Amino acid sequence: MVDMELTAAATAFLNEEAALLDDHLLDGWLGLLCNDVRYVMPSTAIMPAEAADARERRNALRWGSFGDDDRDMHFWLYDEDYSSLNMRVRRLDTGMAHAELPESMTNHVVSNVIAGQDPLDSELIRVRSKFMVHVVRHENNENTFVGSRWDKLRRTDDGLRLAWRYIELAHPVLPRTISIFF
Amino acid sequence: MSTSGLQHNPSATGLLSKEVFSQESYDAELANVFGTCWLFVGHTSMIPNSGDYVSTAMGEDPVIVTRSQDGQIHVLLNKCRHRGNRVCLFDKGNSKSFTCSYHGWGYTTAGDLKAVPFLDAAYGDSFDKSKWGLIAAPRVTDFHGLIFASWVPEGPTLREYLGDAVWYLENMMLDESIGGLEVVPGVQRYRMPANWKLLAENFAGDQAHVMVTHASVLSVRAQNIDHKLGALPGRDVRATGASYGVACNDGDGAPHGLLEIRVGESFYQHDLDQAAAIGPEAVDWVRDRQVARQSNMQAQGADPVPYGFHIGNIFPNFSLVGLGTALDGVGLILWLPRGPHETEVWQWCAVNKDAPDSVRRRQREVLMQQQSAAGVFAPDDHENFERLQNNLRSTEGRKWPFNYEMGRDKRIELDDPPNWPGTVTQALSETNQREFYRYWGELMAGKE
Ligand code: FES
Ligand SMILES: [Fe+2]
Numbered sequence: 001m002v003d004m005e006l007t008a009a010a011t012a013f014l015n016e017e018a019a020l021l022d023d024h025l026l027d028g029w030l031g032l033l034c035n036d037v038r039y040v041m042p043s044t045a046i047m048p049a050e051a052a053d054a055r056e057r058r059n060a061l062r063w064g065s066f067g068d069d070d071r072d073m074h075f076w077l078y079d080e081d082y083s084s085l086n087m088r089v090r091r092l093d094t095g096m097a098h099a100e101l102p103e104s105m106t107n108h109v110v111s112n113v114i115a116g117q118d119p120l121d122s123e124l125i126r127v128r129s130k131f132m133v134h135v136v137r138h139e140n141n142e143n144t145f146v147g148s149r150w151d152k153l154r155r156t157d158d159g160l161r162l163a164w165r166y167i168e169l170a171h172p173v174l175p176r177t178i179s180i181f182f
Numbered sequence: 183m184s185t186s187g188l189q190h191n192p193s194a195t196g197l198l199s200k201e202v203f204s205q206e207s208y209d210a211e212l213a214n215v216f217g218t219c220w221l222f223v224g225h226t227s228m229i230p231n232s233g234d235y236v237s238t239a240m241g242e243d244p245v246i247v248t249r250s251q252d253g254q255i256h257v258l259l260n261k262c263r264h265r266g267n268r269v270c271l272f273d274k275g276n277s278k279s280f281t282c283s284y285h286g287w288g289y290t291t292a293g294d295l296k297a298v299p300f301l302d303a304a305y306g307d308s309f310d311k312s313k314w315g316l317i318a319a320p321r322v323t324d325f326h327g328l329i330f331a332s333w334v335p336e337g338p339t340l341r342e343y344l345g346d347a348v349w350y351l352e353n354m355m356l357d358e359s360i361g362g363l364e365v366v367p368g369v370q371r372y373r374m375p376a377n378w379k380l381l382a383e384n385f386a387g388d389q390a391h392v393m394v395t396h397a398s399v400l401s402v403r404a405q406n407i408d409h410k411l412g413a414l415p416g417r418d419v420r421a422t423g424a425s426y427g428v429a430c431n432d433g434d435g436a437p438h439g440l441l442e443i444r445v446g447e448s449f450y451q452h453d454l455d456q457a458a459a460i461g462p463e464a465v466d467w468v469r470d471r472q473v474a475r476q477s478n479m480q481a482q483g484a485d486p487v488p489y490g491f492h493i494g495n496i497f498p499n500f501s502l503v504g505l506g507t508a509l510d511g512v513g514l515i516l517w518l519p520r521g522p523h524e525t526e527v528w529q530w531c532a533v534n535k536d537a538p539d540s541v542r543r544r545q546r547e548v549l550m551q552q553q554s555a556a557g558v559f560a561p562d563d564h565e566n567f568e569r570l571q572n573n574l575r576s577t578e579g580r581k582w583p584f585n586y587e588m589g590r591d592k593r594i595e596l597d598d599p600p601n602w603p604g605t606v607t608q609a610l611s612e613t614n615q616r617e618f619y620r621y622w623g624e625l626m627a628g629k630e
Contacts, residue, residue: 041556043370045273075368075531075546077556084551087408091558097398099561141568172273173526174372177564178556 003116003125010115010127013153013160018108018131021181026089029181033082034154034163038064041078041167041182062150062166063126077178078167085181092179099179105136106180118152124163127151131182143175147182191623192616193433196587200573200580202619203377207626208522214625215498216241219436220323220330220343222500222516223247223257225532227327227364228274233291236274238528239518240331245319246270246280247329250292255324257331258293259317269316273369280316293318326356327363328514338435346430346604347438347496354443354488355502355512359478360471361536363512366546370529370555376567377574378499378517378525379622384563385503385515386439386495387427387614390588395566399558409459411558413509413548415444415452422448423489425609426596429617432605437621439614442492444506445600449489453508460509463538468508471534485601493553495614497621503553509541511549523571529554586619588612 013032020029033039050058080088092100109132118124133145152164167182192198201207221240224247228236235248237260244260246269262269262282269280269289279296281288288297293316298305319331323340328351330340341348352358374381384391393400403411415423423446430438450472457464479487490506503513512532520526531549533542553559573579589611600606607613 043368043555045369046271048272048275048277073366073533073542073546075366075370075529075554076550077370077554079547079550083408084410087402087405087411088558090405090407091398091402094398094401096401097562098395098565101565137565137568172371174370174555177372177374177561179561 002114006115006117006125006127007113009160010125010129010151010153011110011113014110014113014127014129014151017162018110021108022106024103026092026181030082030086030089032162033085034156034161035082037080037082037085037162037164039078039080039085039162039165039167040076041169042074042076044169044172046172062168064152064164064166077169077174097179099177102138104180107134108182109133115153121152123154124152125155125160127153133180133182135176135180145175145178145182146170149182191620192584192586192612193620196585196590196616197583198586198619199583202622203379203522203574205522208377208519210626211622212241212519214628215622216243216519217333218337218625219498220321220332220340221498222328222496222514223319223331224329225327225363225365225514225530226255226324226329227532227535228530229255231276233276233278234274235270235277235291237270237272238516240319240333241519244268245331246316248291248293250290251278252292254292255322255329256292257319257322257329258289259319261317262287263295263314263316287314289316326352326358328356343436344430344438344496345435346428346432347440347494349482349603350428350430350440350443350491350494353475353479353482353484355491355494355504357471357475357534360474361534363532364535365514365530365532366511366542368531370527372527372555373520374525374527374564374567375523376525376571377522378519379618380567380570381517381525381527381563382495382497382499382501383439383615383618384567385441385493385501386437386497386618387429387441387612389425389427389441389609389611391563391566395562396559398562399552402558408551410544410547410551413456413505413507413544414552415449415506419448419452422446425492426600427607427609427611427614428602429605429607429613430603432613432617433620435621436497437614437617438494438496439618440491440494440604441614442506442609443600443602443606444489444491445486446489449506456507456509457541460540460544461538464509464541464544467537467541471508471537483601488600488602495618497618503549505548505552507548509544509548510552511545513549513553523575527555586612586616590616 112130115127147169150166153160154163229249267284286299295314320335321332425442428440457468491504495501499517501515514530516528518526533545
């Protein structure tokens with residue numbers, strides 16, 4: 001599925017996004033999202049090896065093809081739409097969200113980008129990427145979040161916009177609570 | 183040891199010595215508190231079928247909660263009896279047995295040792311397999327789905343231990359009268375660099391922090407941006423109702439603290455409005471729930487009938503979250519001790535088993551968005567707890583006690599106090615926190 005041209009375009013999009021997040025330009029970041037965006041991040045479990053069909057199903061899930069049961073009845077870390085992401089940004093704007101006072105210093109390092117045409121929807125491209133986000137709260141309080149993302153970017157008149165993001169953190173136990181975006 | 187006895191009991195003085203958070207206290211409390219109390223280890227809906235298991239922990243000890251072939255629930259120390267290797271490596275699953283990866287001893291899901299390699303070739307007749315099963319918690323009780331275990335073979339039953347909390351759990355928090363709860367798949371786990379007691383006491387009764395620590399949530403709630411956040415009762419709703427704290431087993435026994443037990447038509451009305459935006463089935467459910475809960479509690483003489491609860495802590499380290507609305511899932515939280523300066527938090531989400539799917543979905547969304555690892559509440563608490571803990575690392579800071587005087591000398595007399603079990607207080611009080619350390623001190627002094 002790898003398409004060099006799409007991979008270059010997707011990489012540019014993801015790098016721009018990372019810069020907005022690291023610069024705390026969160027309204028700019030919201031501007032990169034489609035109005036119908038889904039932004040999900042399950043919790044990580046250590047499970048017995050899965051049979052091939054379960055692996056396939058999990059892969060389908062990462063690209064957003066799952067039934068109500070899968071999506072709606074698991075206790076996840078994020079399951080957001082535009083209005084709830086906007087609410088989170090507005091919360092940080094109140095100046096009273098202690099988790100981000102002072103603002104975390106973050107460095108979103110994005111890598112291993114692979115992009116290709118979405119097989120089901122001509123407007124979408126599918127993008128896999130890896131990230132490491134280094135978070136400094138204050139003094140020597142540092143944590144690193146590591147994970148993978150499965151994104152769907154929509155071609156619009158204004159350029160690429162995020163329509164779907166599935167984030168898999170590589171932390172069965174998170175190093176801290178989360179008040180940032182990936 | 184200087185932490186023993188009641189000299190650190192803030193019920194007597196309003197003050198708490200920071201020795202309560204020292205390494206010495208920590209070493210002792212693993213045995214005196216976690217080794218003796220009833221501890222929450224899981225929910226029956228996590229292990230519905232025989233062979234199902236889930237890995238959790240009692241204090242620092244990893245345990246496997248299993249349902250054996252005969253349907254019984256067992257709580258087994260996840261340590262091989264031969265050399266102590268971990269026998270179950272997964273968070274959950276279904277299995278007939280657990281086989282140790284070191285020398286291959288195999289155990290049933292009931293914990294019995296059934297396979298020992300080279301048994302005939304190298305062990306004599308004196309080797310008795312029946313003596314070498316996994317260490318099992320001698321007492322395990324299923325309380326309306328909540329599974330509790332204790333390492334001591336004798337002592338108060340779980341119901342006796344819960345005491346005044348039984349009534350609240352049965353009638354209000356676990357929704358027994360309307361079909362009960364079930365836990366949805368998925369557990370959130372995160373590290374919090376603070377002593378577990380600071381987190382547990384917060385959930386037992388810290389009303390005062392809500393307006394300050396969570397000011398951003400209350401403020402953004404008022405902007406009506408997101409419908410899920412709307413489930414949280416807003417200022418107007420709270421203004422017309424009443425909220426109480428409850429100290430269960432006040433002064434005698436295990437202190438379970440409940441916070442913001444809510445009374446008032448406005449909370450019900452608010453839930454009806456929220457439900458209307460979901461659909462008619464949600465409205466019907468909220469209405470049926472109200473009728474069933476109300477008639478059930480009225481029949482037991484409750485006056486007034488409480489509508490919901492915000493949070494609570496079952497001593498020592500099991501907290502529940504309800505957010506005071508029918509449209510929030512019930513959060514089940516374990517504060518697992520990981521040294522005097524660190525806690526590992528485990529959280530699940532329970533939803534009403536018999537509610538329509540649309541309601542169950544909303545309950546899960548609301549809890550995820552609000553009180554969870556990436557929610558709008560917990561990260562702000564995290565930040566404060568971390569700074570508190572830094573004080574406990576400070577040589578000078580450690581010398582000075584913490585203050586728990588709120589609501590001790592001065593209590594607003596309740597005009598018309600509810601007649602519920604336990605000591606009902608104004609919500610703004612540190613009664614429950616004082617009670618928490620009162621009992622902690624008793625256990626540390628060796629009182630059963
Ligand atoms: S340690 Fe388990 S079989 Fe030896
Ligand atoms: Fe809080």
